[in-house]
Amino acid sequence: MKLYYLALITVLLTALTGCANYKLNYAAGSEDWQSIQSADTASVTYTLYLIGDIGDRTGKYNTGMDLLARHLRGEDEKSGVIFLGNNLSTANTGSRKKVYEEKLKEQLKSVRDFPGDIFFLPGESDWSARGLEGVEWEKDLIEDYLDRDDVWMPDPGCSGPEEIELTDDLVLLLVDSEWYLRDWEGEIDINSDCDVKSRKVFRWLVNEEMKSNRHKNTVVAMHHPLASFGPHGGSHHWKEHLFPLTAVNDHLYIPLPVIGSLATFLRSSTGNRRDLAHPVYQEMVEAFMDPARQNGRYIFAGAHDQSLQYIERDSQVFIVSGGGSGRTTPVHTGKGSDFAYSRPGFSRIHFYADGSAWVEFWASEYGRDEGRLVYRKQIKGPFPERVDPPDPEYDPITPGETVRVPVSERDYERGGLWRFFFGEHYRDVYKAEVEVPLFDLERYLGGVEPIKRGGGAQTNSLRIEDEKGRQYTLRSIDKDASRTVPYPFNQNVVLDIVEDNFSASHPFGALAAAELSKVVGINHNNPKVVYLPRQAALGEYNDDYGNALYLLEERPDDEVWQDAEFFGYPEKIE
Template identity: 30%
Template structure:
């Protein structure tokens, strides 16, 4: 019996980890498609002249290069040339790593300012719309003092770009903010960081927010969606509601065996079994920015309860550093968070598409009422980028 526990069980566990690791290495950085979407290359959207509006959804660009060589910003420039004034670019939060825009004199200020100026330059040079949202890093990684940090970034952007809709929702309020992008196409922006933020966060007229109680936000969001069922509604936020990646509790075998690589990628100290404590904690209890955390779960539950009442909603977020698409109860949920970093994403589950690569999603709306989702990624062998996935988003009655 002792031999069984000391030899056979460890051997089986080792074989399991090796097999799982081999499977992960086999598909990492390769696209996963749901079986019904495998032949997506054969499908073509309507002609370009029928385009009503194009929305580029770019998340987590906080570590972008500021010398003009950033591959994702260059990919955005190509999209700008195609969309012209029929487009809107939405930066989905975590605009500056690691802690947003600190005060003057802080050691991170020069780098933060350079990165933010790169985004501002991209917006200013574009004839269409440009919008920034805030994410947890923009709120000082969710810590106390994050509200002041976010306001500093918003004020900086507004001073550079004199457009009322350039930073939404305004003043760090929960939202929802709505923008009519084109006839029949509505953008709704909500501040999901508000719900998981520690410390001060704005609410009430004294802080220029329209509500005195957060329940009023959910009531207004439901009313907004109800009176716009005749339109195609795109909802932009920072936190995803479905994810096959880190914040959704998905970890690699490597992270179980070498958990200290979460602190630094070169700390390869094997801690089997003990190393699984951290991934299991993140999956079942969660940090403040994980779906399993109490505050995040409450927010997610309330939002989904409202969204499930309607059809054809397109909800897009960043936060996880990869590209994902889910179709759940006649609505579409997108993760577009690989604007400057990439991280592991698990295939399968409820996902129709996943990919670990630098890039972003585009949603194109056409005159015939169709909405097409397009995943654009940085290609290693060309400066033009590539389309990794394209899908007609089914519209349900």
């Protein structure tokens, strides 16, 4: 009877955690993909290759990397390849370090003479062996070998997203997803030279980048996928239920049926930090999915699970392209999944002049040097004709009109004991009200146009441009300490102290500094305090920047300010 219940438990838990396999899987309705004619490749404007997990290479031939190398030979500069992390095995330390260095160089030969763009992202194995030091070592090794200094993104220890414009209508957002998932305890140098120093600011920046690129084809690439039906997505092979130790060592065939089923069930329901079920992983997923649902259709590319997958969910595209080595992990199709295959290979996306895009999945196959095309689908249609919604009505701005507003929205008021230890500062100035002019974009210098969101180390900013190409920056008065204070100090009273310390600087000190510079003959800009009301000319930036107080100042650029006396008639500005 006990054996009966044990068997029943095993069967039930196996059913609950999926039935992943090593076969070629198509969802109902996707089997006839070959009958759908793809677009003429003559109108392709860019081809993007995606491959991950090249570091776990077993066997000499028929890996996804070998297959990719053969396909890249015919490409030109209008193409690129993204390596989606886990470029090295976790064992790249000590006496094994030199071995894996040579293995990586062997892989890099495939792209050494490639004329297109090359991007490397880190994964957990690139971090896990030696932490940030190992990531920096790997970056230097790759860029030195390829003789390129623009290959590894984001910078080691930084999160991204790093925005890369491939064409006028195609943008990459490159992310170090391991940065988000890691426990930062003990990582004293993480974020040290980065603009983003907290997950909160990262989520804000992701939202800003996705919103600003919503009218383009945008590919968001990272190591950890936002959707998967492999082991990291909660789907497991029957072997893991009966022989769970094979997940650690392929040769440990020790039968532990109930224990194995319980282990896979727990991993599928709660997971570790690198499994989709884990709360931190889900938090990262939502950091991308929230703005995606609000702003259109994006292409999310990842690896992590060593398989090839195509998934659609919430009108978004998810590509898993983790077949870079000879080792694969089981997978199956699930909700929203059209295709899944546990086979070495890669994916590539053709982008067309009209804005449409098609994805292809190529798998290695013995006897076929070029591999086998196993799935193809149109994932983006032509760009729709841009029809802007009718402008909302805004209050008219009268020339010379002013408004009375508080200097800061932040409350810097503190008790006597705090003031005794940290100082009086300019607290009274920050809580005061000032009368400032309304800033009319259509009238200023004959009309200026907002062109780019900004965001320095501490402030929000908006870049505007006049008809001569000269740019100006609107910089917020209030500052955000969480952008500059690194973990773990941004989780405690240190953050409060740094935020309070902002009140030690006069909010309008830049005005005095400019006047003093002018008197003693030092080059300077000419800051003004303005209030930016919501207005038609502010367009899509109204929600984030309208109705706020800013410092307005010239943005130095020697190409357009050569006649500016206050910049010293510059031939070159550094």
